[in-house]
Amino acid sequence: MSRRYLVRRILIAFPVLIGTTLLIYAMAFALPGDPIRRLAGMHVISESTHREITQRYHLDDPFVVQYYEYLKGIAHGDLGETFTGQDVSSIVVERFPVTLKLTLGAFAVEIVLGLIAAFVAALRRATFIDSFVLVSTLVLITIPVFVLAFLAQLMIGVKLKWLPVAGVQHGWLGYVLPWLVLGVGSAAAVGRIARSNLLDNLNSEQIKAATARGLPRRRVLGAHVLKNALVPIVTILGLDLAALMGGAPVTETIFNLPGLGQMLILGVRTENGPIVVGLVTLAAMIFIFTNLFVDLLCAYIDPRIRYG
Amino acid sequence: MARRPRILMMVVTLLIVAAACSSGNGGGGSTGPGGTGTGQQGGTFKFPLSADPTKLIPQNDYEAAGAQVFNAIFTRLMTYDADTNAPVPAQAKSVTSDDQMVWTIEIQPGWTFHNGEPVTAQSYVDAWNWGALGSNGAILNFFFEKIQGYDELNPAKGDATTTELSGLKVVNDTTFTVTLTAPFSQFPIELGFDAFDPLPKAFFDDPDAYNEKPIGDGPYMLTEWKHDENIVLERYPDYQGTPGYADRIELPIYSSTDASWADFQAGNLDISSVGSSNLVDAQQNYSDSLTEQPSSLFLYLGLPLYDPRFQNKELRQALSLAVDRQAVMNAVLVAETPADAFTAPVVPGYQAGSCTYCTYDPALAKQKLADAGGWQGTMTINLYSNDATLEQAMEAIGNQWKQNLGIDFELNVMNYNSYYDTTINHKFTGPWWDGWVMDYPSLEDYLRPIYGSTGGYNGSGYKNPAFDSLLTQGDEADSIDASIAKYQQAADIVAEDMPVIPWGFLPSRYVHQPTVTNVHQAGPLNNLELADIQVVQ
Numbered sequence: 001m002s003r004r005y006l007v008r009r010i011l012i013a014f015p016v017l018i019g020t021t022l023l024i025y026a027m028a029f030a031l032p033g034d035p036i037r038r039l040a041g042m043h044v045i046s047e048s049t050h051r052e053i054t055q056r057y058h059l060d061d062p063f064v065v066q067y068y069e070y071l072k073g074i075a076h077g078d079l080g081e082t083f084t085g086q087d088v089s090s091i092v093v094e095r096f097p098v099t100l101k102l103t104l105g106a107f108a109v110e111i112v113l114g115l116i117a118a119f120v121a122a123l124r125r126a127t128f129i130d131s132f133v134l135v136s137t138l139v140l141i142t143i144p145v146f147v148l149a150f151l152a153q154l155m156i157g158v159k160l161k162w163l164p165v166a167g168v169q170h171g172w173l174g175y176v177l178p179w180l181v182l183g184v185g186s187a188a189a190v191g192r193i194a195r196s197n198l199l200d201n202l203n204s205e206q207i208k209a210a211t212a213r214g215l216p217r218r219r220v221l222g223a224h225v226l227k228n229a230l231v232p233i234v235t236i237l238g239l240d241l242a243a244l245m246g247g248a249p250v251t252e253t254i255f256n257l258p259g260l261g262q263m264l265i266l267g268v269r270t271e272n273g274p275i276v277v278g279l280v281t282l283a284a285m286i287f288i289f290t291n292l293f294v295d296l297l298c299a300y301i302d303p304r305i306r307y308g
Numbered sequence: 309m310a311r312r313p314r315i316l317m318m319v320v321t322l323l324i325v326a327a328a329c330s331s332g333n334g335g336g337g338s339t340g341p342g343g344t345g346t347g348q349q350g351g352t353f354k355f356p357l358s359a360d361p362t363k364l365i366p367q368n369d370y371e372a373a374g375a376q377v378f379n380a381i382f383t384r385l386m387t388y389d390a391d392t393n394a395p396v397p398a399q400a401k402s403v404t405s406d407d408q409m410v411w412t413i414e415i416q417p418g419w420t421f422h423n424g425e426p427v428t429a430q431s432y433v434d435a436w437n438w439g440a441l442g443s444n445g446a447i448l449n450f451f452f453e454k455i456q457g458y459d460e461l462n463p464a465k466g467d468a469t470t471t472e473l474s475g476l477k478v479v480n481d482t483t484f485t486v487t488l489t490a491p492f493s494q495f496p497i498e499l500g501f502d503a504f505d506p507l508p509k510a511f512f513d514d515p516d517a518y519n520e521k522p523i524g525d526g527p528y529m530l531t532e533w534k535h536d537e538n539i540v541l542e543r544y545p546d547y548q549g550t551p552g553y554a555d556r557i558e559l560p561i562y563s564s565t566d567a568s569w570a571d572f573q574a575g576n577l578d579i580s581s582v583g584s585s586n587l588v589d590a591q592q593n594y595s596d597s598l599t600e601q602p603s604s605l606f607l608y609l610g611l612p613l614y615d616p617r618f619q620n621k622e623l624r625q626a627l628s629l630a631v632d633r634q635a636v637m638n639a640v641l642v643a644e645t646p647a648d649a650f651t652a653p654v655v656p657g658y659q660a661g662s663c664t665y666c667t668y669d670p671a672l673a674k675q676k677l678a679d680a681g682g683w684q685g686t687m688t689i690n691l692y693s694n695d696a697t698l699e700q701a702m703e704a705i706g707n708q709w710k711q712n713l714g715i716d717f718e719l720n721v722m723n724y725n726s727y728y729d730t731t732i733n734h735k736f737t738g739p740w741w742d743g744w745v746m747d748y749p750s751l752e753d754y755l756r757p758i759y760g761s762t763g764g765y766n767g768s769g770y771k772n773p774a775f776d777s778l779l780t781q782g783d784e785a786d787s788i789d790a791s792i793a794k795y796q797q798a799a800d801i802v803a804e805d806m807p808v809i810p811w812g813f814l815p816s817r818y819v820h821q822p823t824v825t826n827v828h829q830a831g832p833l834n835n836l837e838l839a840d841i842q843v844v845q
Contacts, residue, residue, distance in 0.1 A: 033725025037732070039447050040370045042744060043757075044732065044764040046450040048442025048462035056445065084362045094535060150566075158574045165574040166567040167560060168537060256567035258536030266359075266563055271725045 009295055013288045020284040021074070021277075025067050028273040035083050035273060057081065057274075070277075079278035088278035091263060098168065099259035102178055102252065103244045109183025110240060114190030115233075121191070122198035133195070137188035145247050149181045149254040166256035178255045182247055186240050193236055197229040204228075231302050238294030242287040349543075351843025352556040353578040353824050355836060356568035360536045360561050364522040365515065366505040367439030368446045372835065373561075378502045379830055380541050380557065380838040381422075381524035383549055385413065385432075385499040388831035393656050393749045394788070395497045398549065399427070399506075399525060401482075403499060408491035408784060413499075414483045419548045421508040422529035429484035431525075433476045435507035437461075440473050450764075451503040451747075454495075456487045491784045493791040494750045500833075501747045527552040527839045536561055541838070552839030553826075578824045578843075579836070582817035584643035584697065594819040601829045602653040603816040606754060607644065607743040609705070609809040612736045614769040622680035624806040625665045627739070629673035630712040631705050633666075633812060640701045643817075647810035650802050651754040654832035655746065657792035663803050663810050670712040677713050687717040688738035692727045702741060731767035739809065742767065749832035751795035755779060759802050770807035 036053050037045060054060050058069055073080055079088035121133040156177060157165035163177045164170040201207060202225055210220050249261030256262075260279055267275030361374035366382060369375075387398040397403065399419065405411040419427040438444055440452035442462035452458055456475030461468045475487035488495065498504070506525060511518040522530055527549060528541035539559040543552050562568040565583050572580035573593075582590045582598065590598050611618050611627070618624065633646035649662045677683065687709065689702050699719065706717035720738075722730065730736055744765060746753040756779055757763045761771040775798050782794035816834055820827045823844055830837040 031723065031725065033723060033727070033729050035725055037728055038725055040450070042728075042765050043370070043450060045447065046442065046453065046462060047464070049445050049447065049449040052443055052445035086362075153570050158570055161574060165571045165576060166562070167571065169560065253564050254567060256562050256564065256571075258561075258563075262536075262563050271723060 005299060006296065009292055013292055016288055017285060018071075021071070021281045022067065024280045024284075025070060025277050026063070028277045029063055029066070031271060031273065033271070035271060038271075039083065053083065057083065074281065079281065080274045082272055082274045088274055091275070092260065092278065092282060095258055095260050095263055098257050099245065099248055099252070099261060101172075101175055102182065102248055102257060102259060103241065105175055105179035106183035106186070106244050107237075107241055109179050110186040110190055110244070111237065113184065113187035115194060117187070117191035118194035118198055121195045122202065125199065133191065137191050140184050140188035141192075143185070145181065145185060146250050146254065148185070149178075149251055152177050152181050153254060166254075168257060174255070174257070178251050178257060181255075182244060182251045185247075186244060190233070190236060190240065194229065194233050197232055198225060201225045201228045227301070231298050234297055234301065235294055238290055238297070242290045245283060245286060348842050349551070349553050350555050351553075351845055352558060353554055353841060353843050354558045354560060354576070355579045355838070355841075356571070356577055357539065357559045357561045358565065358568075358581075359563065361539075363447075363519055364530070364533070365446075365507075365511070365519055366502040367435065367448050367451075367507075368444075369502075370447050375502065375833070376835040376838075377522075377530070377539060377541075377559065378505065378524070378526075379833075379835050380526055380528040380552070381522060381530050382502065382505045382526040383419075383524075384502065384505060385415070386496055387500055388749055388833075390831055393654055393832040395500060395749075398500075400499070403496040405495070408493045408495070408786065409488050411486045411488070411495055412479075412483065413486065416548060417482050419525055420546055421506075421510075421525050422523045422544055423508060423510055424546075425508045425510065425523075426481075427506055427525045428481045429478045430481075431506035431508060432504070433478055433484055434509075434512065435505065436476060437472050438507065438512070439503060441468060441471055443468065448503040451498075451501070454488050454490070454492055456489050458489075493783055493785045493788060494748070494752050497748045497750045497788070500749075503747075528557060536563075550839070553842040554838075557838055557841075572819070572821075575821065577821075579818060579820040579827055579841070581836075582819055584641070587643050587817065590817065590819050597820045597822075597827075598817060599819075599827060600815045600817050603814055603829075603834045604652045604654050604746045604749070604832055605743055605814045605834070606650075606652040606745075607647065607741075607811040607814065608758075609739045609811055610731065610736070610742045610767045611739055611806075611808055612734065612768060613807055614734045615737060617683070617685075620680040621805050622676045623683065624809070626673045626676035626680060626713060627709065628663075628665045628806055628809040629667065629669045629676060631708050631809070632668040634668070636701055636704045636708075637812065640697055640704060641812065644812035644814050647812050650759075650799050650808075650810055651751055652746065652813055655749045655751055655754065656788075657751045657796055659796060659799070662796075662799060665803070665806055666810050673712055683713070683715050685716075687715050688720050688736075689717055690720045690722060690727070690730075690736055690738060690740035692724045692741070693721050698741065731765075734767070734769050736767070740767070741811075742808075745834065746832075751792060751799065752779065752782060755795060755798055755802070759807055768807040770802075770805065772801060772805060775801045775805075 036050055039045060058066055070080060077089060079092060081087055117133045117137065121130045124130050153165055156162050164174040168174050207220060207224055210224055248259060249265045252259045252262040253265050263275060264279045267279065357373045357376060359373045361369060361377055362371055363369040364374060364377060366378055383399045385398060385400040386395045386403065388394065389396050399415055401414045401416050403411060403413050415427065415429060421427060436452055439446045439449060440455065440458055440461050442449060452473065455473050457473040460470050461473065477485045479485060508523050510523055520533060527544060527547045529544045530539065531542045532540040538561060541557040543555055565585065568577065569580060569586045571577050611624055613619060637644050637646065647663065648660055648666050649658055651658050689706050691698055691702050702719055709715045709717060731740065731742065744754060744758055757765040759770050759775065760766060760779055761776050778794050778798035782791040782798065785791035785794055816829050818827050818836065824841050825844060826840050826842050828837055828840065
């Protein structure tokens with residue numbers, strides 16, 4: 001791989017990151033209202049307490065100073081503190097494993113179900129199985145995650161009691177339902193795209209040539225069809241990993257998984273600026289680096305890209 | 309929990325057992341404190357918390373989840389009688405004063421914190437001093453402002469020169485005195501609030517470590533807190549008050565009531581509170597165990613009296629008379645009941661129907677509006693976001709004003725933080741949706757904050773010297789009963805002036821599985837009395 005390509009891709013990531021944090025920080029900063037006042041419910045917090053907390057979190061400094069302090073913190077891996085004195089970085093450390101487990105599990109569901117559906121449909125083109133895959137994936141794509149989540153929770157959790165309804169107290173069993181709910185929608189999308197990619201490749205001249213030369217079918221499918229179909233699929237999967245993290249807030253809230261997504265929703269609901277800024281910054285970083293990784297991976301699979 | 313003679317306790321316990329056996333429905337909330345070792349003890353139950361507590365230091369937390377945990381891990385100086393909600397000593401032996409200004413507090417001897425440290429007068433004095441010192445940034449700091457020496461600990465500029473309230477004096481291990489800056493007859497009632505809980509020495513050594521594993525003096529000790537997942541309480545074996553029934557209480561943490569409700573339906577939780585979104589479900593499927601008790605939430609529509617258009621009290625009376633509260637509650641706000649007074653029904657001295665203009669009377673409303681000289685322009689009704697139901701309800705209220713009084717309206721939806729600022733800074737230009745929950749069951753804790761001229765939550769800017777003077781007379785009254793009479797007179801003045809439009813009350817509702825009995829609210833406070841709940845063995 002050319003070093004120039006690598007360096008260029010990494011350098012581009014930084015302005016994107018700065019731009020994102022600036023935007024989200026400014027938006028949280030611009031939210032009207034005094035967040036400290038709210039800590040004591042409907043009571044007027046005493047002046048001395050208010051002053052103490054304001055100073056503690058630099059809330060009386062101008063925007064530029066506050067943003068500079070914030071960036072300085074991020075550079076040291078410190079995402080700031082909430083107004084209730086919780087360290088955002090430690091919230092992230094505590095909650096990230098939950099989101100990671102959820103996302104990776106859903107990702108596995110997406111890859112396995114999606115690719116199986118694609119292969120089965122592509123190899124049995126224009127049969128009942130193919131139509132079934134096309135129709136069922138279309139249905140799954142159109143159902144919003146939260147509908148699927150509530151439905152699965154009610155049917156499988158509450159009525160049939162096959163799987164835990166909510167929470168992480170049941171170990172990995174509690175994740176099965178969220179994995180499926182979060183994964184099937186993306187699996188359906190990947191399945192459809194992978195199917196048409198596989199079909200294109202199956203019909204391509206080089207495959208015909210390979211088959212005509214008498215290569216075994218397994219080798220034709222494995223070495224030629226799959227490899228050629230892989231680039232677009234990897235790109236989509238990579239983007240989807242980030243999209244799955246985006247879908248995590250809804251799933252985590254419904255299934256009560258204490259991950260980052262749930263915290264983001266709580267942060268928005270309680271207008272807790274530091275939480276929202278911290279988590280969105282983190283999400284942006286993950287998105288940017290996943291993209292970077294995908295681009296590099298594609299360049300590795302298909303050499304034409306890195307010279308493009 | 310109140311300490312009562314043992315015989316009475318056993319009778320109460322027997323009654324509880326009998327009630328539980330005969331009906332299979334132990335709820336209801338009229339039962340007294342639990343018994344001592346009658347074979348009913350034991351078992352584990354699960355009750356969901358609505359959020360991860362922000363902090364578990366009683367002087368530095370003000371939210372429902374924390375209050376629910378404090379309910380079991382602390383015993384406050386005072387508690388409230390289960391039937392009358394009047395104050396009765398709990399950890400205190402007595403709280404007395406001759407002049408309502410210098411209070412002598414004697415505590416029960418021989419009590420210990422969960423780490424074995426004795427609970428002494430010093431434990432209270434240290435805790436209060438910590439809460440009162442401005443530089444500690446304790447959220448509930450303002451609760452100590454009535455105590456002499458508060459100003460020195462919270463100077464307007466610079467650092468405090470002392471760290472101790474001059475009004476607190478330790479007499480001996482079990483006695484201390486509190487000197488207030490002015491007479492306050494409600495002080496014993498206030499002592500049932502968690503800001504006045506004692507703290508062990510272990511707290512001052514390391515407040516952060518304490519916050520992760522708080523040590524209280526209550527019937528249960530906190531043995532585990534996994535953030536955002538679970539809190540585990542176990543019965544404290546050396547507790548000197550009335551012990552709790554269950555051996556172990558699990559408080560799993562949920563971020564949405566939908567999730568906890570689903571888990572309750574699946575049988576994974578023994579008890580659930582019932583919110584407006586699952587009330588219908590609860591009535592259909594859990595009517596056997598559904599209990600309903602008045603709560604301390606008082607909902608109202610604030611009125612901007614600082615706006616000249618709202619200065620005529622006849623207009624304010626007209627607005628109140630022109631809304632059919634019950635109709636809106638039948639259609640939209642199904643969990644609420646119409647307000648008929650200026651305080652919530654849980655407070656001793658609450659007078660049903662004392663809000664004379666809270667009835668629905670469109671004819672009288674029209675006449676009042678005419679007397680007030682009519683209304684010009686559009687009425688802006690303010691509400692905060694993230695609640696579609698609330699928006700529908702405000703729309704319904706606006707439509708009734710339009711229909712009954714011919715007033716055009718518009719809705720103004722705001723974010724919560726600025727909503728609060730707008731209330732306190734008197735910037736609204738029309739009625740706004742609001743509510744108040746007391747901290748201690750006294751008429752005073754509704755009347756002063758919302759309507760008093762120095763009230764902390766007086767968003768309407770109402771000022772009436774006659775009203776303020778009656779509040780002061782209530783503060784100076786030489787008994788709680790005498791104070792109630794004065795506060796009721798003050799409430800009558802508000803009822804005539806209508807600085808706000810009382811809207812509704814929201815009862816506390818709980819459902820439970822057959823696995824537990826005796827599920828009820830902690831007296832007038834809006835949380836569950838965890839120690840009273842019995843596990844069916």
